Each structure stands twice: as C-alpha cells, then as structure tokens.
Amino acid sequence: MHVLVVHNRYGSAQPSGENNVVDQEVALLREAGHRVGVFERRSDDIAGRSLLSKAALPLLVPWNPGVRTQLAARLRAERPDVVHVHNVFPLLSPAVLAACADAGVPAVATLHNYTQVCPPGTLQRDGEPCSACVGKAPLPAVRHGCYRGSRLATVPLAVSLSVNRRRWWSGVERFFCISAAQRDVLVRSGMPAGRLRVKHNFVPDSGPRRSGPGEHLLFLGRLAEAKGVRLLMAAWDALGGAAGVPLVIAGTGPLEPEVTAWAAGRDDVSYVGLYDAQQCREVIARSVAVVAPSTWMEAFGLVVVEAMAAGVPAVAAGHGAFTELVEDGVSGLLHRPGDAASLTDCLRRIIAAGPELGRAARLRYEQGFSPAVGLERLEEGYRSAIAGRTQPSGGNH
Template structure:
C-alpha cells in the first residue's frame, strides 16, 4: 500500500524516542514493499525563522493553514491508501486531519504520549504524576503553567486542545495506542472504542557480539520526568549498603539535569557519564550491561529503553507504574520496583549483586519475551492490520479503493 506519514519532528537537541520510532517504522514499511512518503516539519527550524514567523509559531500550532493546503495537494496528487499521523505539535497542527478529509484519505493516528489531554504531554507536574486534566479539564494546565512552566506558553496549547477535540473524535478512522495503560489514562478523550487498537512498538535487536560487563546502565533523557533524582538516590543507597561492590553504573544521555548528574558523578569513580550516543551505540551499552535501570517518575506510555534492554537479553529494572507492568512479569523476564522508592531501587540493584546467575537467566527470559512480542516484524504486521481496518472503515467518504478481509489487530 501507499502510506503518507505526517510528523512534526522533535528538536534534535533533545533526542526523541518518538522520532526514532517514526523513522524505524518508515524503514520497515519500505523494506516490506510498501511505498512511504514523509510529510514532516522539524522544530529545529524554528530558531532560524525571522522573528515575525517565529512569533507566529504558537498560533500556527493551533491551526496551520499552510500545512492544510500543502498536505491536501500532496494527498490529492499521490492518492495514498492511508495517512498515518504521529505528532502534530507544534509544526503541523490538527490541520492535517482536515487535509485528509479534503482529499478523501483515511487517517490512522498513533498516540505516543498524553498530549491530546495534557499540555505537557506526560501527566507529570511538580515531580509527580498529575491527572488533573485526565477527564478533559483545561483550566488546571493554564493555572499551573504546565507547558514550559509558563501560563502564557500553556494558553495556546490548551486553546488548541479545546478547539480540536471533536476533530480528533470524528476525523480519525483508527486510533493506535501503544499500551493499555496509555489507553486507560486517555479515556477522557471519549474516542469511539470500535476504532481503538492497542499495539506495542517493535524494537530492533542490537548487533551481536557484546560481552557483559559488571555494570548497570541508564539510557535516556536527564530530566525530572525520567526519574533521574531517583536513579542517583537509589545508587547512593545501594553503595552505602555495599561500599566495596565492584558494580558500576553507566549513564547515557543528556538533558536539563546533565550538569547536575555530571557533578554528582565526579566524586564517584564507579559511575561513568558518557553523554548522548547514537541509537546503535546506546543499544550496544545496554547489550553489554547486566541490567538497565528505567526509574521513570512519569507514567511511560510505552518504554522504548526497557524493550531495547529486553532485545539484548539485559534485565530491565523498571518502576512499577505506567506501561511497565505490561511489558514484563516481575522476577520472570524483568524486575519491577516500587516507583519513587530509592530503597526499593537499591534493593533491586543489591539483588543483582547477590545473584548474578539468576539475573542472567532473567535476561534470557526477557530476550524470549522480546522475540514473542516486540520484534519489528510483529509490530509491522499489527500496524498494517490497523491500516487495513482504516482503509476498509473510513469515517469520511473516500475516493480511494478499500480492502476487504482485514486482519485482526490486538485491541
């Protein structure tokens, strides 16, 4: 089939798992023989815009008429089978939905986060999960300045959510949630359930040949939502109980707390902070570690790093909330610890030190779970089935061909 992918790319200064998923998915579709056309705009371009255009970005994030015109023209010219919408903020706007309606192309929307209800996209405020807007409320996001810590910045974001809620309910032929947990937290959208699909992402396996080192790894953005404070506190508690332990910690990534993390590690010779690495190099670090710690303070909608660790046969040590309890069974193919608890994280680290052999077996089981549930090929088959459903059941009249015999998708 022919697929147009619409995506507003996140800034390259803040490496995005969502960007990686979109790119890998496009590559998989092409390798399977599908034609893929990218319709993308990049947030990196905002800084280079002249001031009048840069000042207009908040308004255009609510509605971008130029995007509607150009995407409509593209869809009418290419006549794709489906438009696959990912992130629309801030460079595309929900105008992409109207473009698809104008051209008679069914839409599949993949929801990667909580952006359609939450101004910050993560249901996270003041260091803890926050569900004040989960029922569809809008005022709390402005009152608390939930976008960039600013009421003024949050206002256009909230205005966009309010203006287009009905569009998201009526112009999308199929909704792709990436976990059951995410689906539950976004119940306030009141989407038509007969068009909802829940399907985990697939993750490429790392290159073979990595030797295990006696260390645990953290790979991700260095910010509060990712649980960096808990990571540092948990490691300190572990080392206080086992000061002679040969276990090392390697931290991959950068972000707002990067300077703080590097200062903390400077007096701890057993900790290596290596900064941001490529996806392949990051997967190599995970594959050569005994365990990967994912201490997220926010309720992750999926958990890319957790599954990347599983693909490598590395034990994922996960905060027990959000999507993580869906990904692993505690003590079988992963380890779950009480979210927000430094002593619980320290105990999970101590358990590895006390019985490395057992955790190597857990890593092997994690690899088996990955092969059964999270391979790119399995995810591709599920995604194509969602596309086929949307093509066969468009919510608006379509001038394009439809297909029959839709494969069952995981719902």
C-alpha cells in the same frame, strides 16, 4: 499499500525516541514492499525563521491553514491508501486531519504520549502524577504553566486540545496506543474505545547481544525529573558502594549539571554524556541491567525493549507501560514507583541474579516487539482504517 507518514520531527539537540520510531516504521514498511511517502516539518527549522514568523508560531499551533492546503494538495495528487499521523506540534497542527478529510483519505494516528488529554502530554506536575485536565477543560495546565514552566507557552497547547478534541476523535479512523496502560487512561478520559488499538513499538533486531554477565548498570535517557534520575542517585547512594559493578549514566537534559557534580570523583559512577545510536546499542549490550525508574506514567519504554532485544533485563518503575513490558521476577524487576528504598533493593537483587532474566527478556522481545510483529500490527491497523471508511465504528477492539 501506499502510506503517507505525517510527522513534526523533534529537535536534534535531544535524542528523540519518537523520531526513531517513525524512521524505523518507515524503513520496515518499505522493506516489506509498501510505498511510503513522508510529509514532515522539523522543529530545528524554527531557529532560522524571522522574528515575526517566530512570534506568530503560537497562533498556528492550534490550526495551521497553510499545512491543510499543502497536505490536501499532495493527497489529491498521490492518492495514498492511508495517512499515518505521528506528532503535529508545533509546525503541523491538527489541520492535517482536515486535509485528510478534504482529500477523502483515511487517517490513523499513533499516540506517543498523553497530549490528547494533557497539554504537555506527561500526566505529571511538579514531579507528581496529575490528572487535573483529563476529561475537562485544560485550565489547570495554563494556571500551573505545565509546558516548560510557562503559562504563556502552555496556552497554545491548551487551546489546541480544547478546540480540536472532537476533530481528533472524528477525524481518525484508528488510534494506535503504544501500551495497554496508555489506552486505559485515554478510554477513562472519554476517548472512543472502539478506535483505540494497542500497538507496541517494535525494535530492530540489529544490535549486539549480551555475552556474559555484563559490566555495569545503565541509565540511558533524558536527565530529567520525570525519568527518575534523582531517585536513582538516592538509591545508588543507599547502596553505599556495595554494588560491585559501576553505574553508567548516558544522556543529557536539565539535570545534567546535578548529575555531573554527583558523579565527579567517584569510581562507582560514570557519566558519559550523550551517546549516538551505535554507542547506545553497544553500551546496552554490555549491561547487567538497564534501569528505568521513571516517576511519570511512561506510555511505553523504548530503552527497556532495546535492552530486551540485547538479552538484557531491566529494573523499572512498577507503573504505566513498564508493568506490561517487564514480567517482574522473570524478565526483569519492578520497584515501587518513587520509592528509593525499593529501587535500591531491586538494584541489589538484579546484580546478584543469574542469566535467566536476560534469556527471558530476549524471549519476551521476540514474541512481542520484533520487526515481524510490528509489521503485522501496522498492516492490520491500516487495513482496519481503510475498511472503517465504509463501516460504522463501535465496540471495543
């Protein structure tokens, strides 16, 4: 097939699992013999814009007519079989869907988060689950300044959600949800169930595998409230130095000063900052377990699957996508969301566990998250979208 991938790349200052997923899917499709083009914008480029251009940017978030013109021209020239849309914020906008309609090319879209029903895409406010905007006008998000703590910054996202809701639902033949948990939320919000398919992200099987019991517990991700960093610190303190293995924290984010101060002078905690991709693979493979204590409803959980690929189990919050990634007591452990005592207990148990959890985690990866499985689901979704141009949508799939 001939596929055109559409993506607004996130800034390089923070590691982006979504950017990685897009790059890995493009490489996978090309290796399988498909012709794949990329139409992208980069958030890094915003810094080089003029002051006037930066000031006008919020006006283009709901609709960027220049992108519509450019993409439609490329589609007419190249005639791909299908367009695969990922992130469109802030430089592309849902105008990409109009371009697909202009050129008569079917579109599929991967929903990496909850931006279809929540302006910041997190379904969380002030560290707590929130569904105030689900299925209704997103005025609460503006009132609370849910995007970056700013009412002004939230307005373009809220406007885009409101004015483009029907365009998304009618302009996309198939949506890829990255977990069943995410799909359930979106169906309950009123999205068309017949167009929502579950397609878990895959992870390349190219990294090192764990040998032996592991050297440390690992938190790898953004240092933010939603990722459960403060919860982890409280749970670790409750262990009172009795873990027997150190905790390694890798990543950066708004809580970095707090994490740095907490880890300073301790021999049971090591804060290592931001690792590159190869360092991440190596530190995962040396882990007793990966800890993913997110307080928000993760739509997927890439680090958990990366751990599975390395034969490493996870301790994860028992909500959102984690409940379908981790089989509690078999391929990892699930703790009560937001409960430090429950997390402490799981950390203690995972340290004492034998190698069986790691072996089961690797088997779970092979059966559900390998490149072969990912390619099959991508191709199936594309064929379904192409066929859907001549068939009415409906029913659950």
